[in-house]
Amino acid sequence: MADHDITLTVDGTTESLTVESRTLLVHALRDQLGYTAPNVGCESGKCGACTVQLDGDAVKSCTILAVEADGSEVRTAGALADEADGELHPIQAAFHEEHGLQCGYCTPGMLLTTEALLAENSAPSREAIRHALKGNVCRCTGYGTIVDAVETAAERVDASDYPDSATGDD
Amino acid sequence: MFPPEFDYERADSVAEAVDRLAAHTQAGADAELLAGGHGLVPAMKAGDREPDAVVDLDTEDLVGVTEREDSLAVGALTTYSDLADSTLVREHAPVLADAVAEVGDVQIRNRGTLGGNLVEAHPAADPPAAVLAADATLVLVGPDGEREVPATEFFVGERETVVDPAEILTEIRVPAAGDGTNARTPETGTRDAGASGAGSTDAAYVRRTHPATGYALVGVAAVLDRDGETVTDARVAATGVVEHAVRLPAVEAALAGGPVDADARTAAAATADDDLDTGRFRSDPSASGEFRQGLLATYVERALAAAVV
Numbered sequence: 232m233a234d235h236d237i238t239l240t241v242d243g244t245t246e247s248l249t250v251e252s253r254t255l256l257v258h259a260l261r262d263q264l265g266y267t268a269p270n271v272g273c274e275s276g277k278c279g280a281c282t283v284q285l286d287g288d289a290v291k292s293c294t295i296l297a298v299e300a301d302g303s304e305v306r307t308a309g310a311l312a313d314e315a316d317g318e319l320h321p322i323q324a325a326f327h328e329e330h331g332l333q334c335g336y337c338t339p340g341m342l343l344t345t346e347a348l349l350a351e352n353s354a355p356s357r358e359a360i361r362h363a364l365k366g367n368v369c370r371c372t373g374y375g376t377i378v379d380a381v382e383t384a385a386e387r388v389d390a391s392d393y394p395d396s397a398t399g400d401d
Numbered sequence: 402m403f404p405p406e407f408d409y410e411r412a413d414s415v416a417e418a419v420d421r422l423a424a425h426t427q428a429g430a431d432a433e434l435l436a437g438g439h440g441l442v443p444a445m446k447a448g449d450r451e452p453d454a455v456v457d458l459d460t461e462d463l464v465g466v467t468e469r470e471d472s473l474a475v476g477a478l479t480t481y482s483d484l485a486d487s488t489l490v491r492e493h494a495p496v497l498a499d500a501v502a503e504v505g506d507v508q509i510r511n512r513g514t515l516g517g518n519l520v521e522a523h524p525a526a527d528p529p530a531a532v533l534a535a536d537a538t539l540v541l542v543g544p545d546g547e548r549e550v551p552a553t554e555f556f557v558g559e560r561e562t563v564v565d566p567a568e569i570l571t572e573i574r575v576p577a578a579g580d581g582t583n584a585r586t587p588e589t590g591t592r593d594a595g596a597s598g599a600g601s602t603d604a605a606y607v608r609r610t611h612p613a614t615g616y617a618l619v620g621v622a623a624v625l626d627r628d629g630e631t632v633t634d635a636r637v638a639a640t641g642v643v644e645h646a647v648r649l650p651a652v653e654a655a656l657a658g659g660p661v662d663a664d665a666r667t668a669a670a671a672t673a674d675d676d677l678d679t680g681r682f683r684s685d686p687s688a689s690g691e692f693r694q695g696l697l698a699t700y701v702e703r704a705l706a707a708a709v710v
Contacts, residue, residue: 233406252409252455253445274402276443277615279508288482288511294442295512298409299435299457344507366506 237301241266242310250297257281259297268309268339279367282340283307289347308339322384331380333371340367345381349388404445408454415542418458423544423567425454436478436517439509463571475573477516493577496622499606500531516570522562525616529646531606533638534622537575543568556645602626605707613687617641619696621704630660642693643681651675652701661709670702
């Protein structure tokens with residue numbers, strides 16, 4: 232039996248869908264449900280463009296079967312501005328101001344890895360930021376401005392503001 | 402990049418997963434167990450593996466770290482992140498904490514599991530060297546019941562272990578390392594809580610990262626039991642160098658009974674390749690076998706220094 236009925240909670244919305252066994256989470260999100268924030272980059276678990284949070288943990292949605300995620304809560308970068316009533320989320324604003332992006336393809340993944348980092352460590356060192364972002368590849372910026380952006384975001388974001396981004400301790 | 406088609410089955414218990422794997426095996430089907438999926442899913446996407454069925458073992462029974470009288474029991478489905486964050490692992494199996502912190506990146510560590518890693522038996526993965534140096538015992542459950550395999554007998558080839566097709570690695574038992582007051586005594590192999598007060602265990606895992614793959618080009622795990630300055634038992638293991646992670650008996654013998662000062666570390670490191678035929682070293686476009694052989698001695702020395710300095 233290759234088809235499975237699953238339920239995901241995506242950015243707060245309950246979604247029911249039918250997936251093949253081999254459907255990857257990123258394709259279920261993008262192609263079947265229309266959540267296009269996670270991008271498909273390297274397709275081999277290295278670049279992090281497809282990063283989402285699964286039950287609070289940053290993960291690579293190209294390396295997880297959609298059927299494995301049945302019953303889970305998924306958070307995409309699309310939730311960030313939605314939760315800020317259409318304004319940029321403080322992490323997004325920091326990336327904007329610090330020029331933490333050029334083409335922007337990697338940015339949705341960067342934002343969610345950053346959010347998970349700040350939920351765990353509200354004042355990370357530059358070294359800790361680089362360590363945390365190891366799994367998110369940017370081919371434009373050279374990373375300096377991204378680290379700047381995360382530092383700026385850390386100054387503005389209070390982890391307690393984001394109960395939905397808990398890091399899996401619960 | 403989609404994996405080829407396969408049947409997906411979820412198992413809520415080890416017993417159910419074993420039953421399913423056994424049924425597939427008897428029917429002549431190729432079934433794979435899915436743990437964190439960060440070895441299997443990429444391999445399926447790349448077309449390296451095309452199982453007929455994937456059995457997703459999804460049970461909390463195999464998640465977490467438990468302190469036992471003389472060992473730490475690590476559930477096979479515990480993620481690298483949970484291990485790296487575990488105070489118990491940091492205190493009692495520091496070499497394992499060091500090694501899992503090197504794996505991949507945050508997203509991979511949030512999802513990948515220790516058990517999955519060991520059964521994948523990637524020739525350059527970090528955890529295999531750590532479980533070898535930690536003298537771990539691996540618990541396998543299959544249709545005929547449970548068996549325990551020393552880590553030294555677990556890896557038998559490149560991506561090859563002693564795990565049978567219907568068997569599941571359920572637990573990794575790590576003899577608890579000493580902290581000076583609670584050291585393993587080498588005579589009996591049992592913990593002797595505070596009796597002598599003289600024993601200590603030092604441990605470290607260091608590696609050079611492969612520039613392309615992110616795995617270890619060479620990784621070395623070292624665990625040294627000491628009585629004062631004297632090494633009573635040394636366990637040193639390397640990954641990335643040959644077809645699977647291996648202990649380095651010549652290095653261990655060179656250290657036993659002596660100090661771990663700079664001269665002793667250099668002398669021990671000089672024996673790093675004594676047990677390995679030159680032709681056995683792994684080679685790829687990024688690094689020749691000869692280069693790996695040279696790195697091995699350097700990283701043995703660094704691991705010993707990191708453990709004691």
